[in-house]
Amino acid sequence: MTDPVPPKRVFHPAREEAELAAQATESPQTTTPTYRLAFQDLDFLLREDLRPVRFQLELLKPELLLDEAKIASTFVFYGSARIPEPAKADALIEAAGTDHQRRIAENLRAKSKYYDESRKLARMVSQVAPDAEGRRHFVVCSGGGPSIMEAANRGAQDVGKESIGLNIVLPHEQLPNEYVTPALSFRFHYFALRKMHFLLRARAVAVFPGGFGTFDEAFELLTLIQTGKVKPMPILFFGRDYWNRVVNFEALVDEGVIAPADLDLFTFCETADEAWAYVCRYYAGTDSSPGC
Template sequence: MSQRTQPPKKPGIPGPHGKPQQPDRSLTPRKFFKAEQEAAFSEAAPQDTEQTRHPAYRLAFQDTDFLLGEDLRPVRFQLELLKAETLLDEGNVGSTLVIYGSARIPSPEEAKLLQEGAGRAADEAEPLSDETVARLIAKSRYYEEARRLAFLAGEAAIVEDGKRQFVVTSGGGPSIMEAANRGAHEAGAESIGLNIVLPHEQAPNEYVTPRFSFQFHYFALRKMHFLLRARAVAVFPGGFGTLDEFFELLTLIQTGKMKPIPILLFGEQFWNRVINFQALAEEGVISQEDLSLFRVVETAEQAWERINKFYQIYPKHPG
């Protein structure tokens, strides 16, 4: 039997910068280099000329000046949406329990220092009145309730369709936000922090899971990520930011842009003092039924029970 004659080997096809590469005859692998590979080729290029040194020659995705230009705002919007979405998908996050609340309410440890006169309330530049400090100290219990609610969600470790459910999500900062991430951490669960670039309150709290610690430039994109996966929202006492997020959520559900989810408002005394919801209905600017979009609770257990009941997470026991 005669042997088949093999064709003579041809020299390798020149690759980047003249380095030979062997032809890839398989059908499935990609034939183009990845962007990171092309970027490495570009950085390793031996040419050093007036043309290559000019900013115009930079690869567009490596040109920071270009990416930060006014005309690139739509692209930056897309990037802020896509980055967190991609990493949360990779992290197998199916749904979230979002916890809103003040960045100024002290933890019990901080409240004790305030009582002893060793701390400064809410990191204020100007001293607060004794009455205001006393009110902040009294609200430190909500830190513990946020921490407890996050612990309950983390401890439950609910998985559905192969995805983790009710992953605790906060704004990533101090106070109530810290309590949320802390509670999940203590339950051995990962949690998400959605920080925003501000002149203050910038560092993520130490309990946010590092791979889910995000930073946003645009409030709109941050708020979108708060609600894209939200299946329940707990709203603790807070200021402008908390009210903004709370009322936007109510508006989305009221107008039918978002399906109803459990909204748990913590602290009847606080909310009745700062907002007269019933008066809005009596004035005719909202419907009486709109007041049922949220429920007022006092404890983490009450909130978690309502979430469980809404989604029928646990089977009903006879009797």
């Protein structure tokens, strides 16, 4: 006699219960909001009291799907949504109507080279082979928007690899760029949860010139490492001249608000080749060494 095999589950799956609930006979009792299944009641889920549940859902959904996609680690790309690709940079200058607008357009054109560097770096890191268990490493991950983010996703697509886009609901719609892998395109309501997913799998971060959003993401990461909440990793600030112009790092040391050693938490670089070589040196001889 063979051993009995118990069933995997005894409760009906939630999907079946939801389908059954939809067939309920209409009556004054069954058509009220109180009678809806809680997980099908959008008005209930959007109550202020349910914010902790929505936090949990927004943390859990990408985590489960990225696990199922066997994405073990990512290479995160931060940077401006306003820097044009070189082919479109001159159009900004031509469209400028004032001297101030022209100066801004020229500054953006000068930084357009970083679109190409972001795209090139993404091509390089995307070619790291999966490990023995089939888990993928250094998968390109961006904010899913235009400019530097677009370049990163585009670089991965150039070499036939998938990439992640972590988009956010904004007052003015920011659609995912066309190069994000559709099955890895996520949308967030909470900035905090989005930033957490940027870092949960990050093993290297490229920080290109950017504004408030880039500052927010990059300096939160530096703070997490400085305070020991996150282990050190390669953090690559592209454009030494730009960053030293907009942030006086040495002044922070001189003022005593950071330690001299805190400046070692990141490194400056100018090119994709330089950045990838640094990451390879950083992980050389470790179990996490990328396929350089």
